[in-house]
Structure formats: structure tokens, C-alpha cells
Amino acid sequence: MSLDDDRYEVFLPHHTASKHRIMAITGFPGHPQLLALATVSNATAARRLADALNSHLLGRRNHVERLDESLIGLPESVVATVRQLPIKPAQGTHLGRARLADHLHGDPIDGILMFPTTSCASSECVTCGNCVDDCQDCEICEEGACVDCVRPDLTPRTARVLAAAGSILADQYFDHAEELNAGHPCTFGEIVPAIMRKQPVEFFRRMARIFDDLTDDLQDGVEPRPLDMSEQIALDLMIQEAEVLFEDPDVIDSFVQGLPETRYDYDFNSLYDALFEDMDHIGLLSSKNGPNAPGELEFLFEPFYDGEQRDPNRGFRR
Ligand SMILES: [Zn+2]
Ligand SMILES: [Zn+2]
Known part of the structure; x- marks a missing residue:
């Protein structure tokens, strides 16, 4: 060559x-x-x-x-x-x-396909031996005694639909920011949690970028683990949107074409346990809260852990 x-x-x-x-x-x-x-x-x-x-x-x-x-x-x-x-x-x-x-x-599907499709760590697990049929009949796994064979929560198909939901929400929030910027009334009010409804343009652009960040995680084969409360809210909204998408089989088919099918697909509810640190954001999402005054939601962007945050210079897609 x-x-x-x-x-x-x-x-x-x-x-x-x-x-x-x-x-x-x-x-x-x-x-x-x-x-x-x-x-x-x-x-x-x-x-x-x-x-x-x-x-x-x-x-x-x-x-x-x-x-x-x-x-x-x-x-x-x-x-x-x-x-x-x-x-x-x-x-x-x-x-x-x-x-x-x-x-x-x-x-691209090369990142999405890095998510697991079976619970078995490998074909020869150190603890339960020869993993056959995804350990469906494995007594050791049934007793929960194998730490290497773990049921996958985020399969390629689940990840793909969640990523699709993230892209849709990112675009909706960017659109919303543009509408606000143009001085138009808030037409996307119903897609925005009540606490956010009085926030300025820049707030919605940052939320839109968070949907993009979490979607990028999925596309890159990385579990989307929220780094702050805004990401936790965004991931919850993505899971809810994915569940809505899932109700239309034609839409789902178009997203997951070519990806392997597994018995663990589309268990969106399991993602709350798998990906969330806690469920402290639920109170904020309740419609009884808010709307907060402009600038009052800055605390949402404070990292859960020091030093764990995304590149502040990553820019905006739109
Ligand atoms: Zn097993
Ligand atoms: Zn095992």
C-alpha cells in the first residue's frame, strides 16, 4: 500500500x-x-x-x-x-x-455496537464455566453467584433508540432557544419542565448541548452517566422520549436496522437503576415546582464530583 x-x-x-x-x-x-x-x-x-x-x-x-x-x-x-x-x-x-x-x-454504528448483547462475560466464564444460551439455565447465575455474567441494561438497540430520543430533544431545545431569541412566544412550553419555563435563551442552548453530549456518549459506545443535575434531568427526559418512540414499531425499525436483536432490548425502565446515581431530580421535574426565576437554576450545572465535567470548550452543534 x-x-x-x-x-x-x-x-x-x-x-x-x-x-x-x-x-x-x-x-x-x-x-x-x-x-x-x-x-x-x-x-x-x-x-x-x-x-x-x-x-x-x-x-x-x-x-x-x-x-x-x-x-x-x-x-x-x-x-x-x-x-x-x-x-x-x-x-x-x-x-x-x-x-x-x-x-x-x-x-455511525461502530460505537453503538460496543454495548453488550449477552449477560455472559465470555464464552468461558471463570465462575460458571461454559456459558451456554446466555446463561439462561445456569444455576450459578440464577443464584446471583457469578459477578462476571451481568444482564445488559444498555444493549445496542436500546442505546440506539435512546440516542435517537436524545437527538430529537436536542433539536427541540435548540429550536426553542431560537424561538425565544426571536422574541416569539414560548411555543415549545409543553416539552420543557415547568421549572425551566422562565429561563433565558442561553439556558436552553446549554440544555440542548447536554442532550447532544449524552447522545454522543451513546454513539461512542460510552454509558451516559449524568455528571450533574442538568444531565440527570436530560437523561430522564431522553428515557421518557425513547418510551414514546418505542410505541411506534415502524419508527423503531428504521432506527435499529442492522443492529443485533437481544432478549434484553428496550427495557428502558432498568436504565434508572443502571445509570442514575440517585433519583433526586424527580422533585424538580414535578409540575408543582417552578417556574424558577431566570438564572435561578444555575445549581443544575454544578458537577456532582470535583473534576468530573465535560470539556468547557466543546462548543455547540447549532
Ligand atoms: Zn452463568
Ligand atoms: Zn458467569
């Missing part, structure tokens, strides 16, 4: 009736070219590998693990080809311009 790393623009899956390929577009500097890198046996594996290569190229969070996991189970020849690609992970722009991969917003 004589290409240097500057030349990869984007990786794409390409499907025909019988084949699923991973293609690369190369070409800066020089003429754009389309190269076939590898062929795999199913559509999801092709899409996952292309997404993971883009994540690697762009230096997204967890990109090393995302690529490693996307290669599990693929033929050795494919693994060898991918490992030889001269990709140097970089952030965003290179040579003063964004790569094509940067402009592709196809909801």
Missing part, C-alpha cells in the same frame, strides 16, 4: 446482492479515487467496519477500541488489510480542510 495517510478521505460500505465491500475514497492531493479495500459476508459488518475506519481516521473517542471490535470475527485477510492501512488518527481538519468523512452524518 503506497498511499500515505493524508490521502484517505472517507470509508464507505458498498452493498450488492451478493457482496458487501468496504471502499475508500482517496485523493487529496491528487485525483479522487475509489478503492475496494475488503469484502465481508454481511451488510452490518461492512457498515460497522467502514464506520470504525472513519472514527479512526477522524480520531473520534474510543476509535482504537471501535476499530478493534469491528474486526472481531472477520477473515484474517481482512484484518491484515485493515491493519496495514497507513492511517494516522487526526482531529477534524488536515492540511487546512476537513476530510469527506467529516461531512458524513450517517449515524
Whole structure:
């Protein structure tokens, strides 16, 4: 492979009736070219590998693990080809311009697919031995005696629907901020908890960004654990929105296409136990509270733990 790393623009899956390929577009500097890198046996594996290569190229969070996991189970020849690609992970722009991969917003699945699909730690668990049938008939697991086999709360499908809910809410809150900014009456009042209804434009932009942050966590294969009360409220609203989405099977199908199905999917209620530190935000969400005066909700943004907060310079998507 004589290409240097500057030349990869984007990786794409390409499907025909019988084949699923991973293609690369190369070409800066020089003429754009389309190269076939590898062929795999199913559509999801092709899409996952292309997404993971883009994540690697762009230096997204967890990109090393995302690529490693996307290669599990693929033929050795494919693994060898991918490992030889001269990709140097970089952030965003290179040579003063964004790569094509940067402009592709196809909801990557390589992070989402890192969420567990089985309760078994591995096929050979140290405690319960040979995990068969996801330990459904395992006496040791039934007694709760195996600490390695844990029922997954956040499966890929659950994570994907929760991420979809997060994107919807982020856009609604950004829209709401724009309406307020334009001096229009608060048309989105009913989607906003009562305590927030008198807050200024900037407050809603920050809330919108929190929905984006939690959605990014999910897309990057990271459990969305709230770091402050505003995130705890946002995650609760996302779970509620996911439950609403779940009532329309057609909508759900469009989101989870290609993701593995598990017996643990869509147990949104279990996420309160799995992801929340406590349920102290519930009182704030009760309609009897508020609306608070502008600026009175700053305490929502105080980190639960010192030093645990998101990059203050991460900017806003909109
Ligand atoms: Zn077991
Ligand atoms: Zn076990």
C-alpha cells in the first residue's frame, strides 16, 4: 500500500446482492479515487467496519477500541488489510480542510455496537464455566453467584433508540432557544419542565448541548452517566422520549436496522437503576415546582464530583 495517510478521505460500505465491500475514497492531493479495500459476508459488518475506519481516521473517542471490535470475527485477510492501512488518527481538519468523512452524518454504528448483547462475560466464564444460551439455565447465575455474567441494561438497540430520543430533544431545545431569541412566544412550553419555563435563551442552548453530549456518549459506545443535575434531568427526559418512540414499531425499525436483536432490548425502565446515581431530580421535574426565576437554576450545572465535567470548550452543534 503506497498511499500515505493524508490521502484517505472517507470509508464507505458498498452493498450488492451478493457482496458487501468496504471502499475508500482517496485523493487529496491528487485525483479522487475509489478503492475496494475488503469484502465481508454481511451488510452490518461492512457498515460497522467502514464506520470504525472513519472514527479512526477522524480520531473520534474510543476509535482504537471501535476499530478493534469491528474486526472481531472477520477473515484474517481482512484484518491484515485493515491493519496495514497507513492511517494516522487526526482531529477534524488536515492540511487546512476537513476530510469527506467529516461531512458524513450517517449515524455511525461502530460505537453503538460496543454495548453488550449477552449477560455472559465470555464464552468461558471463570465462575460458571461454559456459558451456554446466555446463561439462561445456569444455576450459578440464577443464584446471583457469578459477578462476571451481568444482564445488559444498555444493549445496542436500546442505546440506539435512546440516542435517537436524545437527538430529537436536542433539536427541540435548540429550536426553542431560537424561538425565544426571536422574541416569539414560548411555543415549545409543553416539552420543557415547568421549572425551566422562565429561563433565558442561553439556558436552553446549554440544555440542548447536554442532550447532544449524552447522545454522543451513546454513539461512542460510552454509558451516559449524568455528571450533574442538568444531565440527570436530560437523561430522564431522553428515557421518557425513547418510551414514546418505542410505541411506534415502524419508527423503531428504521432506527435499529442492522443492529443485533437481544432478549434484553428496550427495557428502558432498568436504565434508572443502571445509570442514575440517585433519583433526586424527580422533585424538580414535578409540575408543582417552578417556574424558577431566570438564572435561578444555575445549581443544575454544578458537577456532582470535583473534576468530573465535560470539556468547557466543546462548543455547540447549532
Ligand atoms: Zn452463568
Ligand atoms: Zn458467569
